[in-house]
Amino acid sequence: MAAPAPAPSSARRALVVYGSETGTAQDVAEELGRIAARLRFDTEVAELDAIGLNQLLQHSVVLISISTTGQGELPANSQKFWRALRSARLRPGCLHQLRFASFGLGDTSYPKFNWAHRKLYNRLTQLGARPICDRGESDEQHPEGVDGSFLPWSTTLRHRLLEQYPLPEGTEPIPDDVLLEPKWLLDFVDDNRQHREAESDKVVQNDAEEVPPDNLLDIPGGLTASIASNDRVTPTSHWQDVRQLNLDVSDYHPYIPGDVLTIYPKNFPTDVNELLSVMKWTSVADIPLRFTPSSPATLPTSRLPIPHFTSTTTLTLRTLLTNHLDIMSIPRRSFFAQLAHFTSDEFQKQRLLEFTDPEYIDELYDYTSRPRRSILEVLQEFETVKIPWQRLCSIIPTVRGRQFSIASALDPAAEAKKQTRIELLIAIVKYKTVIKRIRQGVCTRYVASLRPGQRITVTLQKGGLGVTKKETERPVVMVGPGTGIAPMRALTYQRKFWREESQHKDIGARDMLFFGCRNAESDYYFKDEWAQLQKEGIPLDVFVAFSRDQREKVYVQDLVRQQSARVYEALAKRDGIVYICGSSGRMPQAIREALIEAFQSHGNLDRTAAEAYLAAMEKSGRYKQETW
Numbered sequence: 150m151a152a153p154a155p156a157p158s159s160a161r162r163a164l165v166v167y168g169s170e171t172g173t174a175q176d177v178a179e180e181l182g183r184i185a186a187r188l189r190f191d192t193e194v195a196e197l198d199a200i201g202l203n204q205l206l207q208h209s210v211v212l213i214s215i216s217t218t219g220q221g222e223l224p225a226n227s228q229k230f231w232r233a234l235r236s237a238r239l240r241p242g243c244l245h246q247l248r249f250a251s252f253g254l255g256d257t258s259y260p261k262f263n264w265a266h267r268k269l270y271n272r273l274t275q276l277g278a279r280p281i282c283d284r285g286e287s288d289e290q291h292p293e294g295v296d297g298s299f300l301p302w303s304t305t306l307r308h309r310l311l312e313q314y315p316l317p318e319g320t321e322p323i324p325d326d327v328l329l330e331p332k333w334l335l336d337f338v339d340d341n342r343q344h345r346e347a348e349s350d351k352v353v354q355n356d357a358e359e360v361p362p363d364n365l366l367d368i369p370g371g372l373t374a375s376i377a378s379n380d381r382v383t384p385t386s387h388w389q390d391v392r393q394l395n396l397d398v399s400d401y402h403p404y405i406p407g408d409v410l411t412i413y414p415k416n417f418p419t420d421v422n423e424l425l426s427v428m429k430w431t432s433v434a435d436i437p438l439r440f441t442p443s444s445p446a447t448l449p450t451s452r453l454p455i456p457h458f459t460s461t462t463t464l465t466l467r468t469l470l471t472n473h474l475d476i477m478s479i480p481r482r483s484f485f486a487q488l489a490h491f492t493s494d495e496f497q498k499q500r501l502l503e504f505t506d507p508e509y510i511d512e513l514y515d516y517t518s519r520p521r522r523s524i525l526e527v528l529q530e531f532e533t534v535k536i537p538w539q540r541l542c543s544i545i546p547t548v549r550g551r552q553f554s555i556a557s558a559l560d561p562a563a564e565a566k567k568q569t570r571i572e573l574l575i576a577i578v579k580y581k582t583v584i585k586r587i588r589q590g591v592c593t594r595y596v597a598s599l600r601p602g603q604r605i606t607v608t609l610q611k612g613g614l615g616v617t618k619k620e621t622e623r624p625v626v627m628v629g630p631g632t633g634i635a636p637m638r639a640l641t642y643q644r645k646f647w648r649e650e651s652q653h654k655d656i657g658a659r660d661m662l663f664f665g666c667r668n669a670e671s672d673y674y675f676k677d678e679w680a681q682l683q684k685e686g687i688p689l690d691v692f693v694a695f696s697r698d699q700r701e702k703v704y705v706q707d708l709v710r711q712q713s714a715r716v717y718e719a720l721a722k723r724d725g726i727v728y729i730c731g732s733s734g735r736m737p738q739a740i741r742e743a744l745i746e747a748f749q750s751h752g753n754l755d756r757t758a759a760e761a762y763l764a765a766m767e768k769s770g771r772y773k774q775e776t777w
């Protein structure tokens with residue numbers, strides 16, 4: 150492949166690109182876009198797979214935001230770009246004209262911390278691209294989240310951009326108190342508004358249902374799934390509502406353990422109506438709208454606020470607020486900066502601006518993240534703020550689908566039956582905050598409302614566990630506390646099906662499953678199934694840590710320590726594989742520690758050699774983690 154063509158002009162243009170699996174890196178990219186726009190760069194934001202290598206050189210500067218997923222991999226929407234960038238035909242130095250800055254999002258509880266970012270950064274510099282500042286990286290485990298490192302890094306980036314791309318004499322950056330014009334605005338589809346406004350009032354009055362509407366969503370790659378059952382698997386006396394959600398998708402859609410199903414949440418009518426009322430939008434809530442360019446400078450190819458929409462898509466404020474905008478999410482700093490433009494109340498304006506000041510990071514945290522205050526609540530509290538509905542999509546972020554690990558294995562007869570059954574284990578998020586308010590998870594609240602027979606739109610994605618049929622010749626050590634048991638159940642059944650298919654002989658080693666829950670009586674998921682599988686002769690041993698059945702906490706890592714001789718035998722002597730799934734946080738690191746200790750004591754290794762052994766397992770794909 151020839152080197153990408155150089156930039157045609159020296160115009161002040163910034164390209165912001167992102168690779169994101171669940172939307173956080175995309176939020177960071179939007180923020181980078183605003184920083185560049187304020188420095189008067191003509192700015193485009195796009196996902197990495199939407200651009201070609203040539204486009205990198207057609208901009209003065211490229212700003213990158215990328216998360217790491219799977220086992221140190223790049224997100225799905227950057228894989229195509231990554232393949233092009235890795236092409237052996239690209240000559241060293243071919244990107245020497247590219248100036249860039251990059252920010253990675255990762256989690257130190259994963260062994261390959263920020264690997265996607267580091268791989269991308271290294272490849273770009275190997276091809277001659279020159280960074281304009283040190284790369285930045287965030288850690289999900291940081292108490293202040295992404296902002297903990299993004300804020301200082303983006304301040305440095307802004308200085309570097311101003312130094313290296315100075316503005317012409319007499320031109321200043323666009324100050325924070327000046328509103329940036331979005332590329333797209335909402336507008337009425339036709340001018341026949343009065344008639345429609347009257348109609349819309351009727352719709353509002355009738356709209357008294359308590360659950361979100363059950364119309365299907367138009368999502369690229371979407372499948373229609375019918376809810377077969379939605380059963381609570383914990384007793385009603387237990388504080389945590391956990392559901393086994395079974396879905397049927399027509400036709401054959403093969404999947405393997407580790408694959409995930411994405412469910413797209415909808416907001417509840419009471420919340421949507423409340424927001425419409427607070428903003429005084431009720432009379433226009435049901436009038437057909439579409440996106441129109443805010444100025445002739447907006448290219449028709451420019452990304453719309455709702456990615457799969459086009460400028461001919463018709464929608465209403467109510468459908469936007471119900472299906473597409475995350476009105477129940479915790480607002481980001483930039484949200485407050487935007488709101489400040491839409492109030493004439495000086496006191497509220499000052500208070501909103503305080504939240505945007507990096508010096509008041511603690512105040513912002515105390516007001517938003519700690520009590521988990523939602524966008525809707527902020528708008529209720531700052532009641533003088535009235536957002537023009539035309540700008541709605543540039544102020545409220547889009548709602549993201551939530552991924553759930555598939556808990557079932559594909560029935561070998563599914564292809565013939567032309568139907569795919571998918572089972573999920575979902576913990577319904579509901580808790581009290583420090584300000585004693587009850588909060589509910591956006592998606593799991595919706596999941597709890599789903600009724601048998603209802604149809605929803607879902608997407609099916611490859612997961613990062615990389616399970617293969619060949620692995621049935623080796624034992625596995627599975628660690629899956631809480632809902633982390635979901636992919637382990639899938640793996641256990643899949644191994645059973647694969648073994649039956651290939652009429653495997655006994656490999657002389659048993660699989661080990663470490664499960665952790667609170668009480669034997671409340672959340673020991675699939676207890677009867679494990680016993681049944683063992684009765685059928687499946688070589689599986691189950692070790693359960695009940696954390697709250699006795700005074701002392703007992704966790705999965707304690708049981709791994711107790712079973713360390715067997716764990717060592719399975720992994721070191723029989724080339725076994727470790728799978729770790731469930732809540733991120735301290736559990737994965739604690740398991741890692743327990744394994745290192747097992748290698749030390751049973752393999753007679755010192756600490757460094759035991760760590761090296763684990764690192765070698767990771768490298769060869771024998772240590773796999775998927776935590777959330």
Ligand SMILES: Cc1cc2nc3c(=O)[nH]c(=O)nc-3n(C[C@H](O)[C@H](O)[C@H](O)COP(=O)(O)OP(=O)(O)OC[C@H]3O[C@@H](n4cnc5c(N)ncnc54)[C@H](O)[C@@H]3O)c2cc1C
Nearest residue numbers: 551552553554574575576578580590591592593632635777
């Ligand atoms: C690859 C993958 C697989 C997954 N598999 C599963 C699965 O099999 N089963 C499953 O249940 N989930 C799974 N998840 C998690 C799932 O995607 C959602 O994140 C989860 O269901 C919450 O979504 P929500 O929209 O209901 O909550 P949100 O509205 O997104 O709120 C969640 C947030 O609420 C906060 N929160 C939750 N509980 C508390 C608390 N007690 N106190 C204070 N704050 C709290 C946390 O900050 C949390 O991030 C998986 C995630 C990934 C990435």
Ligand SMILES: NC(=O)c1ccc[n+]([C@@H]2O[C@H](COP(=O)([O-])OP(=O)(O)OC[C@H]3O[C@@H](n4cnc5c(N)ncnc54)[C@H](OP(=O)(O)O)[C@@H]3O)[C@@H](O)[C@H]2O)c1
Nearest residue numbers: 576578579630631632633665666667696704705732735736
């Ligand atoms: N209020 C709470 O107590 C609380 C805490 C976290 C999550 N949640 C909710 O639970 C939902 C998902 O939870 P889940 O059921 O999948 O499982 P989970 O919260 O991960 O809990 C599963 C088991 O893991 C234990 N555990 C906690 N910390 C651990 C650690 N460092 N190492 C090993 N094990 C540890 C838990 O014990 P203990 O809980 O007894 O410590 C529990 O027995 C979340 O969405 C959230 O809403 C609630």
Ligand SMILES: Cc1cc2nc3c(=O)[nH]c(=O)nc-3n(C[C@H](O)[C@H](O)[C@H](O)COP(=O)(O)O)c2cc1C
Nearest residue numbers: 169170171172173174216217219221255256262263
């Ligand atoms: C399934 C899964 C796998 C992950 N793998 C890694 C990893 O290997 N290394 C890492 O540093 N972070 C890893 N993370 C953490 C994410 O990079 C981090 O949560 C990030 O903020 C997600 O950004 P996104 O929403 O833009 O995808 C993983 C997260 C999930 C849910």
